[in-house]
Amino acid sequence: MNAHDLWLLSPELSVAGLGVLVIIADLLLNKKTPLIWLSVIGLAVPLAFTLMLWFDTPDSEIGVFGTVTADRLALFFHFLLIGTTAAVIVAATTYSRKFVGFQGEFLALMLLxxxxxxxxxxxxxxxxxxxxxxxxxxxxxxxxxxxxTDRSLEAGLKFLLLSALSSAVLLYGLVYLYGATGTTDIAGILEGINSVDADGDRAFGSSAIMLGVVMVVAGFGFKMAMAPFQMWVPDVYEGAPTPVVAFLSIASxxxxxxxxLRVLYTALGTDELAADWSNLIAILAAITMTVGNLLALSQRNIKxxxxxxxxxxxxxxxxxxxxVAANSDSDGFIAGPQGVLFYLVAYALTNLAVFFAIIAITNRTGSDMISGFAGMARRAxxxxxxxxxxxxxxxxxxPTxxxxxxVFVFSAAVDSGLVWLAVIGVINSVxxxxxxxxxxxxMFLDEPEAEERVTADIPVWAATLVASAGLLVFGxxxxxxxxxxxxxxxxVVT
Amino acid sequence: MFEGWLSIIVFLPAAAALFIALFLRNDSQIRWFAIGATVLNLVLIVITYADFDRGAGGVQMVDRYQDWIPVDGLRAQYLLGMDGLSAPLVLLTGLLTAVAAFASWRITLRVREYFIWLLVLETSVLGVFLALDFLLFFIFWEIELIPMFMLISVWGSGRNRYSAMKFVIFTLGGSAFMLIGILSLFLSSGVDTFAMVSIPAEGIDGIPDLIAGKDLLIPAGVIWFLLFAAFAIKMPLWPVHSWLPDAHTDAPTAVSIMLAGVLLKMGGYGLIRISVGMFQETKGFQVQDVAWLLATLAVVSIVYGAIVTLRQTDLKRLVAFSSVSHMGFVVLGVSSIVGVGGTVTQGGMNGAALQMVTHGTITGLLFLTVGLVYDRAHTRYIPDLGGLALRWPLITASMVIAGLASLGLPGLSGFVAEISVFLGTYEVWPWLTAIGAFGVVLAAGYVLWMMQRTFFGPRNERFQDIEDANFVDMIPVAALVISIVAIGVFPKLVTEVFKVGISELVRI
Incomplete structure (x- = not known):
C-alpha cells in the first residue's frame, strides 16, 4: 500500500470521509440545513478527484495489491453515482424534514x-x-x-434480510469459483475457467463452476432487481422514503x-464461455422484463x-x-457496451426526474396512490x-x-443474433x-380531488428540471x- | 448540404406550439395564433411544392447533419429531403392541418393545450413524410402518438379513453415490429446506414441499393413482414383495422380530419416508400412474391369496409368505415407492382399515390361536414336527422360535394384516382380488380343512402331554429372543395409530381 494506491482510491475515500465529516458536523450544529449543503458541495471533492483520474491515469493501472482499478469504466460510474447522490440529496431537502433530528445520519448513511x-x-x-x-x-x-413507520421498518428489514441472504449466496458462489480456480482475482478466475475449458472439459460442464456462476449471478441479480430475485423490490419501494427509493433504483x-459488466468484459475472448453467459442472461432478461411489466399493470400505488x-x-x-456477452468474440464490438452505458445514464436521468416530480407532488398531497395524482395537470x-x-x-x-x-440496447441484441430477445423486448415496451x-x-384527464395548487420548493423543483432537461438533451x-x-x-474492451 | 428550408417547414408548428405554451394566455389570441401558424406553414409548403423541380426529380432541398448519432451501433443522420412521392403528401398535410385549425374554432375546453398538441402533431407528420433517415422517420412516427392520445382522450367524446388507448396500443404494436425490421436492415452486413434512398449529390448510398441481391441479417421476407405490419395497422388494412372506427368516432372533428386525412397516409407512404421501394431486388424474397397477398387484403378491405359502412347508423362511424374501404384502393394499386409478363406499368402505383391525396381531402371534407352537423344537431344518429337540406343549404352542399367525390363522380378528384387504380391493376389482377370495383358500387349505395336519410326527406321541426354554417365555418370547407375540384379537373397538379417519385422507386 503506497501513496499511489491512495490516489487511485481517492474518490471512494473522499466520499467516505465526507460521510464521517457530516456525522461530526451533525454533532456540532443545531440547524440541520447546512449539512445538506455541506454534503452537496463536499461531493465536489470526489468529483474533482474523479476528473483528475479520468485525465491522468492509463486504464491499465491497478492498485492496492491488484484489487482496485481506476479505469475509465469505473470512473464513468463514479460520475454517475456522485451525480445521482448529489441530485437525490438536493431533492430530499424538504422531504428529509420527516426524519426529525436525524437528517445528519440520513446524509451520512447515503454517502457511506x-x-x-x-x-x-x-x-x-x-x-x-x-x-x-x-x-x-x-x-x-x-x-x-x-x-x-411500520411500512418503512418492514421495507428496511426486508431489504436487510434479503440482502444478507443474497450476499450469502454470492459468497457461496465465489467460494466455488475460488475452489475451482484457486484465485480471487476476477481476471484470474476467468482465466482459470478458460483453462478448464482448454483441457477439453467444457467450462460450464463442470458442475462446481456452473454452480458458482449461477450463484454469483443470483447474488448480483438481487441488486439488479432481476427476476426471480425481484420479490423485495415492490415492498421496499412502497415502504421506504421516496428519496431513498430513487437512490436505490438508480445508484444501487x-x-x-x-x-x-466488468466480469463480462473480463470474460471476453472465450467464445464458448461467452455463449453460455449469453444464453443464461438472455433467458433471465426475457423473464425479468415480462414479469416486471405484467405485475406493474395492476398496481395502484405509484411507488x-x-x-x-x-x-x-x-x-x-x-x-x-x-x-455484449454474445458478441464478445467479434473484434471491436463496442456498440453493445456503449449502448448499455447510455441506457444506464438515460435510465438514471429518467428515474431521477420521475421520482423527484413524485417527491415534489407527494410532499403536498401526502398520498402515493396513483388516484392521488388525479387532475394534477391543473394543480401543478x-x-x-x-x-x-x-x-x-x-x-x-x-425524443427522450x-x-x-x-434502441441502442435492442440494436445490440439484433446485432448479436438475439432477434427473438429484441422482439420480446419491444412487445414488453408495448x-x-x-x-x-x-x-x-x-394527471391530465381526471377531475382533481382538490383545487388547491401544488407547489414545490425550489431545490426539488430545480433537481426535477435539471434531470428532465438532461433526458431531453440526450434524447x-x-x-x-x-x-x-x-x-x-x-x-476495457480488447 | 443544409438548406434549412425543409427543417423550417417541419419545425415551424412545433416552434409555434412552444410560443403558445410560453407566452400566450388568452384563448382567442391562441386560436388566431395557431391558425396563423398553420396557414403560414401552408403558404411555405405551397411555395416549396411549386419550387420542386419536376424535370430533375430525385431528392431535393436536402437538409443533412451527418454526425447526429455517430456511433458504430447506430449510425443515424439528420436527413430531410423532398422527392416526388413525399411532396404532394406534405402539401396535403399542410392543407389539412390548416383546415383542422379552422375547424377547431369552437373548441372551448383547455384551448391552449389543444392547439399545442395539434401543432406538435403537424410537426411529427411532416417529419414522417420528409425524413429520409430511417431512424429519424421512426422517431417522428412515434412522436405522433402522444398528441393523438391526448387529443382523443381529452377532447373526444363517447368512449374516448378506451379509443385513445386502443389507438396507441395498436400503433405501438406495429411500430415495435417496425423497429426490429429497421434495425435488422441497418445491421445487415454492408449497410451501416439508415438512409432510405440514395442521394448521389450528397454521396449517400441508400438502403434499397445496398441490400439489393445480398443476404440480410435475417431473411428479407421476415423483415418485410415486420415493416409491413406497422404500415398495415396504420392504414389500416383488414384485419387490423379495428382501432380506426373507435378512434375516429370518439375524436373531436378536427382530430378526425387529421387522423383520416393525414395519419392514415403515413401507412400508405410507408408501404410505397419502404415495403415496395426497398424490397424489389432483395435476395430470396421480393415484394412481387407477396403482391397477391396485398391484392387480396386490399380487396377484402374494400368490400368488407364498404359492406360494414352500409350498416352504420352513426354519421362519423360511417365515414370512418368508408376510410377502410377507400384505403384498400391504395393497397390494390400498389399490388400492381408485380406487373404482367415481366413489364411493370406504373399506372396502378400512381393511382394509389393519388388516391391517398384525394381520400385525404374528401374524407377531410366529410368529417368536417359531419362535425358541422353535430355542432348544431348534437346528434350523429342518422334516424334522428333528416330534412336538413331545407334548413341548412350550405352544409348540405358541402356534404353533397364530398359524398359525390367519395363515390367517384367524374370531374371530382375521387374518380381520377380510382380509375387509375383500376386501369393499372386490371391487367395484373383482373378478377380481384373486378371484385374491388364492386366497392365503388357499394360506395354509391352508402353515400347516397346516407345523404337521403340525413339531408333530404321531409322538413325536420327539431332543427328549425338553428342557423346554417357561418362564414368562418365555410373557409375550410371552401379550401377543401377547391382542392377536390382542382384535382378532379387538373389531376396533373399532383400526378405529375407523383409520377416522378414513383418512377424512381420502381426498380424492376
Whole structure:
C-alpha cells in the first residue's frame, strides 16, 4: 500500500470521509440545513478527484495489491453515482424534514453507501467486491427504514434480510469459483475457467463452476432487481422514503450492473464461455422484463408501480448485457457496451426526474396512490408535464433519452443474433404503455380531488428540471454522451 | 448540404406550439395564433411544392447533419429531403392541418393545450413524410402518438379513453415490429446506414441499393413482414383495422380530419416508400412474391369496409368505415407492382399515390361536414336527422360535394384516382380488380343512402331554429372543395409530381 494506491482510491475515500465529516458536523450544529449543503458541495471533492483520474491515469493501472482499478469504466460510474447522490440529496431537502433530528445520519448513511458502490465498480477482486457490496447494502437497509413507520421498518428489514441472504449466496458462489480456480482475482478466475475449458472439459460442464456462476449471478441479480430475485423490490419501494427509493433504483442498480459488466468484459475472448453467459442472461432478461411489466399493470400505488417498472428496466438492461456477452468474440464490438452505458445514464436521468416530480407532488398531497395524482395537470402544470415526460422516457417514446437507450440496447441484441430477445423486448415496451400512460391520463384527464395548487420548493423543483432537461438533451443530441461512454469502454474492451 | 428550408417547414408548428405554451394566455389570441401558424406553414409548403423541380426529380432541398448519432451501433443522420412521392403528401398535410385549425374554432375546453398538441402533431407528420433517415422517420412516427392520445382522450367524446388507448396500443404494436425490421436492415452486413434512398449529390448510398441481391441479417421476407405490419395497422388494412372506427368516432372533428386525412397516409407512404421501394431486388424474397397477398387484403378491405359502412347508423362511424374501404384502393394499386409478363406499368402505383391525396381531402371534407352537423344537431344518429337540406343549404352542399367525390363522380378528384387504380391493376389482377370495383358500387349505395336519410326527406321541426354554417365555418370547407375540384379537373397538379417519385422507386 503506497501513496499511489491512495490516489487511485481517492474518490471512494473522499466520499467516505465526507460521510464521517457530516456525522461530526451533525454533532456540532443545531440547524440541520447546512449539512445538506455541506454534503452537496463536499461531493465536489470526489468529483474533482474523479476528473483528475479520468485525465491522468492509463486504464491499465491497478492498485492496492491488484484489487482496485481506476479505469475509465469505473470512473464513468463514479460520475454517475456522485451525480445521482448529489441530485437525490438536493431533492430530499424538504422531504428529509420527516426524519426529525436525524437528517445528519440520513446524509451520512447515503454517502457511506455510495462509497461502497464506488468501490464496487472499481474492484477487480471478488473479496473487495464482496466487501464493497456489503458496505453499500447495510446503510441502504437503514435508509429504507428511516421513516420509522411500520411500512418503512418492514421495507428496511426486508431489504436487510434479503440482502444478507443474497450476499450469502454470492459468497457461496465465489467460494466455488475460488475452489475451482484457486484465485480471487476476477481476471484470474476467468482465466482459470478458460483453462478448464482448454483441457477439453467444457467450462460450464463442470458442475462446481456452473454452480458458482449461477450463484454469483443470483447474488448480483438481487441488486439488479432481476427476476426471480425481484420479490423485495415492490415492498421496499412502497415502504421506504421516496428519496431513498430513487437512490436505490438508480445508484444501487447501476453499481450492480457495472460489476456484472466488468466480469463480462473480463470474460471476453472465450467464445464458448461467452455463449453460455449469453444464453443464461438472455433467458433471465426475457423473464425479468415480462414479469416486471405484467405485475406493474395492476398496481395502484405509484411507488410500487415504479418498483415493478424498475424490474422491467433491469430486463432491458440485461438484454444489452446478453448482447455484449454474445458478441464478445467479434473484434471491436463496442456498440453493445456503449449502448448499455447510455441506457444506464438515460435510465438514471429518467428515474431521477420521475421520482423527484413524485417527491415534489407527494410532499403536498401526502398520498402515493396513483388516484392521488388525479387532475394534477391543473394543480401543478409544469411538474405534471415533467413527470409525464419522465414516464414517456421510461416507455421509450422519442425524443427522450429513454427511447434512444432502448434502441441502442435492442440494436445490440439484433446485432448479436438475439432477434427473438429484441422482439420480446419491444412487445414488453408495448405492454408497459398501459401503465405508464394510465398515470399520464390520470394527471391530465381526471377531475382533481382538490383545487388547491401544488407547489414545490425550489431545490426539488430545480433537481426535477435539471434531470428532465438532461433526458431531453440526450434524447435529441446523444453524441456527446455516447462519446463519453465510448471512452469508458474502449480501454476495457480488447 | 443544409438548406434549412425543409427543417423550417417541419419545425415551424412545433416552434409555434412552444410560443403558445410560453407566452400566450388568452384563448382567442391562441386560436388566431395557431391558425396563423398553420396557414403560414401552408403558404411555405405551397411555395416549396411549386419550387420542386419536376424535370430533375430525385431528392431535393436536402437538409443533412451527418454526425447526429455517430456511433458504430447506430449510425443515424439528420436527413430531410423532398422527392416526388413525399411532396404532394406534405402539401396535403399542410392543407389539412390548416383546415383542422379552422375547424377547431369552437373548441372551448383547455384551448391552449389543444392547439399545442395539434401543432406538435403537424410537426411529427411532416417529419414522417420528409425524413429520409430511417431512424429519424421512426422517431417522428412515434412522436405522433402522444398528441393523438391526448387529443382523443381529452377532447373526444363517447368512449374516448378506451379509443385513445386502443389507438396507441395498436400503433405501438406495429411500430415495435417496425423497429426490429429497421434495425435488422441497418445491421445487415454492408449497410451501416439508415438512409432510405440514395442521394448521389450528397454521396449517400441508400438502403434499397445496398441490400439489393445480398443476404440480410435475417431473411428479407421476415423483415418485410415486420415493416409491413406497422404500415398495415396504420392504414389500416383488414384485419387490423379495428382501432380506426373507435378512434375516429370518439375524436373531436378536427382530430378526425387529421387522423383520416393525414395519419392514415403515413401507412400508405410507408408501404410505397419502404415495403415496395426497398424490397424489389432483395435476395430470396421480393415484394412481387407477396403482391397477391396485398391484392387480396386490399380487396377484402374494400368490400368488407364498404359492406360494414352500409350498416352504420352513426354519421362519423360511417365515414370512418368508408376510410377502410377507400384505403384498400391504395393497397390494390400498389399490388400492381408485380406487373404482367415481366413489364411493370406504373399506372396502378400512381393511382394509389393519388388516391391517398384525394381520400385525404374528401374524407377531410366529410368529417368536417359531419362535425358541422353535430355542432348544431348534437346528434350523429342518422334516424334522428333528416330534412336538413331545407334548413341548412350550405352544409348540405358541402356534404353533397364530398359524398359525390367519395363515390367517384367524374370531374371530382375521387374518380381520377380510382380509375387509375383500376386501369393499372386490371391487367395484373383482373378478377380481384373486378371484385374491388364492386366497392365503388357499394360506395354509391352508402353515400347516397346516407345523404337521403340525413339531408333530404321531409322538413325536420327539431332543427328549425338553428342557423346554417357561418362564414368562418365555410373557409375550410371552401379550401377543401377547391382542392377536390382542382384535382378532379387538373389531376396533373399532383400526378405529375407523383409520377416522378414513383418512377424512381420502381426498380424492376
Amino acid at each position: 453507501s455510495v462509497s461502497g458502490m464506488m468501490l464496487l465498480v472499481a474492484s477487480r477482486d471478488v473479496i473487495t467486491a464482496y466487501i464493497a457490496l456489503e458496505l453499500s447494502a447495510l446503510p441502504a437497509a437503514a435508509l429504507a427504514a428511516f421513516l420509522r 442498480k447501476s453499481a450492480a450492473f457495472a460489476i456484472v 410500487r408501480m415504479l418498483g415493478y417498472s424498475t424490474v422491467a428496466h433491469a430486463g432491458y438492461l440485461l438484454v444489452g448485457l446478453a448482447a 402544470p409544469l411538474l405534471s408535464v415533467l413527470l409525464a415526460l419522465g414516464l414517456l422516457s421510461l416507455l421509450g417514446i422519442p 433519452a429513454g427511447f434512444l437507450g432502448k 405492454i408497459s404503455a398501459f401503465y405508464y400512460l394510465r398515470v399520464v391520463r390520470t 435529441i443530441a446523444p453524441s456527446s454522451l455516447l462519446e463519453f461512454a465510448r471512452h469508458a469502454v474502449s480501454g
